[in-house]
Amino acid sequence: MFKNKSRLIFSLLLVILAIMVAACSSTGSQSGSEGEKNDTAESEELATRIVKTIHGDIEIPANAERIVVDAYLPTLLLLGEKPIGATKTDLENVHIVDLIDGIESTGENSVEAIMSLNPDLIISADAEKSTFDSLSKIAPTVIIPYETYGDVYEEVSAIGEMLGKEKEAESWLTTFDEKMKQQREKVQKVMAEGETVSIFGAFGKDSYIYGDGIYRGGQAIYKHLQLTPPERIKKELIDAGETYKQISFEVMNDYAGDYIFFDVSNGGELDKEDPVWASIDAVKNDHVFYLDPKRFWPFDPIAVLAQAEEVADMLVAKKSEK
Template sequence: MFKNKTHLIFCLLLAMLTILVAACSSTGNETPESNKKVESEKPETRTVKTIHGDIEIPANPKRIVVDAYLPTLLVLGDKPVGATKQDLDNVHIQDLISGIESTGENSMEKILELQPDLIISVDAERSTFDKLSKIAPTVIIPYSTYSGAHEEVRAIAEMLGKNKEAEEWLATFDEKIQQQRERVQAVMGEEETVSIFGAFGKDSYIYADGIYKGGQAIYRQLQLAPPERIKKELLDAGESTKRVSFEVLSDYAGDYIFFDQSNGGTLDKQDPVWKSVDAVKKDNIFYLDQKRFWPYDPIAVLAQAEEVADMLVAKKKGRK
């Protein structure tokens, strides 16, 4: 009987030792795999250069809140969770914004509620950056950072790892622009010029090829020619706009004039100065829809190029 008990105890001890060794062995074998699993669960990031230094952002952000660059995100296939009211009012993207919540005029409370993992904003105020960066990694891209649609799409694509999507969209963009350019070239004389004027508040402005009033579409994309004085004083000088007195508008007038009225600015069409302009006498005036020609994003620029081409072709054909 004593031998039986001894044998039983020995068997139990042996079984326990076997289990303990197996457990240790298993633990030892799983440690590297566990580490790999932990490492794989760590979110990947990338570093981008900004006006506030290097910022570490998610490599594949899932909840972006944006201010001013909504259309560019959309062409890259990144639909943000939130955007400003002004972004969402853009007439050119109304079929693309379902499900995006409004942050009003950058309401901090609303942005916090949306729990973003990345914020992209145009507001260059340091205080705004400080507030936003407490919510999520924040990249500030001030107005006029990019000179045109291609630069903007490629720069933001680089930041988000969307280079392939950018090139595919830009290829389509270039093809459509070329079609509109050819339509215009078929009806416009080689020496004919185009001006962009505006009444903004109480002031009068001339616009070039920057972010204002369809300038990118008219001069950069359709490659319409400005009068020599606009070319010299604005385009060649790298200026996007120039405030002038109403009395000298005729000095900058092209054969065709696109006119914008915004911020309460109005044009007195009976003013003798205006009526003396040759393009006015020939009825070569196009009055711009403020909502359609205020945006300057890549989607808007393409739409504006198509509309300007339509205007010019219709005007030319109407005379034949």
């Protein structure tokens, strides 16, 4: 009888142990399942990011592999991001000719050409609503209108953050600062205190003056080389937040600095024998530099650095002539 009772107790213990093992196994299975769900959710969260745009919040791939771009090609390249397609204008930028191998042309932002590349992200500066409507049917589209960024630092930092390239952006800007400091030091050695610089242009049939914005090397000359504008340009453009202003050719002398950088483009003409032009002191002193539109029309970060180096070299060379 004692033996039967012992066997009964032993059997009960085995049953209890089996139940406990099954319970633990079930809990572990549930925990594993929940862990897998959490990992999956986290993975999905990391797969995309939200970007604030003029068209609201846009969900884009966190690690886009097939980017098509309009107007911001150089910035992507300096961040180490090579898109699969870019506009004809982007690819004609003389400052990046050695960096564009393998990038397909999309013409003038051709919807058909973009669609054929099967992009997973489109970045464009074209603010027309119709453009966004067309492109967003192809892939997530981020519109960044022209002049959204007033400076190299803003552009590189913002696009770096959007693409998850913050470290690359910081590294490039550090190098940019070092190189720009070198160019400022070169200029400071040759420019006399108080000497001023103007940027003029003949565009089509009109005459223009330019400030420190995206046009005709304005960022490089005023913001980064820190050259001094004449008082009227400072007041009417730079302080007023204007990047350019159309003026009458007859009043050009009122905006002329000790040195003039002049752009002639889009069919514009400059009559160097005109009495108004001939009366300007900078002209009399041979202190006029004629800009190459191919080099001074681009306004991307790579171009701005190249323009600053070129302007510094122009001024140093001019001073050495005396």
